[in-house]
Amino acid sequence: MIKLYFGPGACSFVPHVGLEAIKAATGEDFESQTVKLHKGEQHTPEYLALNPLGLVPVLVVDGKPLTQIVAICDYLDRRFPQAGLLPADPWQRAQAMSTFAWMNNTVHPTFTHIFRPTKFASTDDSQSDVRNMAVVMFREHLGRIQDMTAKAAPFLLGDKLSFVDAYAVVFLRWAGLGGIDPASLPTYKTYAERVAAHPAVAAAMAREGIKLDTWQPK
Numbered sequence: 284m285i286k287l288y289f290g291p292g293a294c295s296f297v298p299h300v301g302l303e304a305i306k307a308a309t310g311e312d313f314e315s316q317t318v319k320l321h322k323g324e325q326h327t328p329e330y331l332a333l334n335p336l337g338l339v340p341v342l343v344v345d346g347k348p349l350t351q352i353v354a355i356c357d358y359l360d361r362r363f364p365q366a367g368l369l370p371a372d373p374w375q376r377a378q379a380m381s382t383f384a385w386m387n388n389t390v391h392p393t394f395t396h397i398f399r400p401t402k403f404a405s406t407d408d409s410q411s412d413v414r415n416m417a418v419v420m421f422r423e424h425l426g427r428i429q430d431m432t433a434k435a436a437p438f439l440l441g442d443k444l445s446f447v448d449a450y451a452v453v454f455l456r457w458a459g460l461g462g463i464d465p466a467s468l469p470t471y472k473t474y475a476e477r478v479a480a481h482p483a484v485a486a487a488m489a490r491e492g493i494k495l496d497t498w499q500p501k
């Protein structure tokens with residue numbers, strides 16, 4: 284049995300979408316458990332036993348925990364290749380992993396500096412500086428993703444939904460929360476609306492109780 288621990292709207296959305304796509308393609312069902320990050324549920328002894336880093340996602344497979352999005356998604360794709368969540372061709376797969384790794388190790392941590400500047404600086408002024416710099420960097424990363432979405436056909440890797448599409452949706456949602464108007468990224472926004480309409484993405488959004496549009500003008 285497979286079980287996903289996820290935080291609504293968090294990066295755990297990426298494997299969550301994958302599990303929905305796998306269910307649709309293979310019939311393999313999964314269990315899920317919400318971790319309320321704002322309530323600190325990631326720091327309970329029970330959760331830390333699964334992931335000592337106190338982060339979502341965790342995928343538990345037959346009672347054994349697996350952490351880190353890239354590792355979880357690689358595992359899911361190798362176990363359920365029928366879902367087509369990553370390319371089968373070695374070169375195309377490596378190219379997809381290159382984008383996926385960049386999203387996970389660069390774009391994602393940039394947003395962490397916006398959302399939790401207290402992790403990176405100790406005074407109000409320095410935290411505000413960290414946040415402002417990170418907004419500029421995050422906007423640049425989103426511009427790079429928008430360039431990719433301009434070539435999406437209809438998804439980033441071609442005709443099949445993949446993990447990088449799910450990550451792209453996460454980032455556009457975070458952009459709105461970080462004060463970046465998604466209307467300033469029109470091609471990306473149109474692409475994300477298309478991805479959000481995919482049944483696997485819509486099912487994961489419904490379970491998490493989230494919407495694509497998070498932007499609130501001041």
Ligand SMILES: N[C@@H](CCC(=O)N[C@@H](CS)C(=O)NCC(=O)O)C(=O)O
Binds near residue numbers: 290293295320353
């Ligand atoms: N590199 C990790 C990043 C995981 C991560 O940053 N998770 C965030 C949510 S997007 C989290 O659990 N944050 C909780 C906290 O910081 O307390 C992965 O790929 O799984």
